[in-house]
Amino acid sequence: MEKETSLTLHIEDVYKSYGEKLVLNDVDLKVRAGEFCTVVGPSGCGKSTLLRLVLGQEAASSGTILLDGAPIGFPNRDRGIVYQRYSLYPHLSVLDNVLIGKRLERSYFAWRRERVAIRDEALEFLKKVRLSGHENKYPHELSGGMQQRVAIAQALIMRPKILLMDEPFGALDPLTREDVQLFLLELWQEMQMTIFFVTHDLEEAMFMGTRLFVLSQFYSDGSGADVRGAKIVADHALPRRITSTFAKDDPEFLALREQIRQEGFEPEYLQHVKDFNLKHPDSFST
Helix, strand or coil, X not given: CCCCCCEEEEEEEEEEEECCEEEEEEEEEEEECCCEEEEECCCCCCHHHHHHHHHCCCCCCEEEEEECCEECCCCCCCEEEECCCCCCXXXXXXXXXXXXXXXXXXXHHHHHHHHHHHHHHHHHHHHHCCCCCCCCCCHXXXXXXXXXXXXXXXXXXXXXXXXXXXXXCCCCCHHHHHHHHHHHHHHHHHXXXXXXXXXXXXXXXXXXXXXXXXXXXXXXXXXXXXXXXXXXXXXXXXXXXXCCHHHHHCHHHHHHHHHHHHHHCCCCCXXXXXXXXXXXXXXXXX
């Protein structure tokens, strides 16, 4: 792989099997620093599996996964993670939940020495996620949207190179979901984060991302097989729309949604691997 200083994540020739079941079939993709990448695909295609490989929670059966040019290895502070269900400790206050990562990586004496500065840093992150004044509350005292914002602050205080999000808004009601979508976009712009965001919601993926990967097992490779592992079947650059959710009703938005639905979600539409929509400048297929 040639050296690319703005490249954060590089995945090449990645396969993942569970026993005889091939889930991911030769996945190739690049993510550059500062991109907001969303991943969509039909249920069971391996979206969350791919995210777990990037996290280091699981190992690929074969292939290469690099973060800033180094092998991904086990989970560490370089990769923040936000799940669908809030990763908060119910017995800890909001502030202590945000502090927990910093606390656990330090010795008792280092924590005693640095705790005031780290507490101030945590309060700044709570301010960024609009939760100033809630630091002494407990998770059960917060709404779902507020709990997810605490989880985001909990991940960001570790200053990861890439923030991984696995269906992060799936448990929220529609109105809260749209509010948190806009909040995350504003935070992403402010902090210039690199985000790898997995969702089953195509509309959400299109609205949130600057780039959208379609992962699907619905394609033709000439082998005649009925069951295939998923591949990246499309890679779309997306215009940035963060001012209003009304953008979701734009005719161009709706037309692209139907194109992506056909590319990756319809079992009857089996495009050949040679016809995949990989026109993004960073797209590649080995």
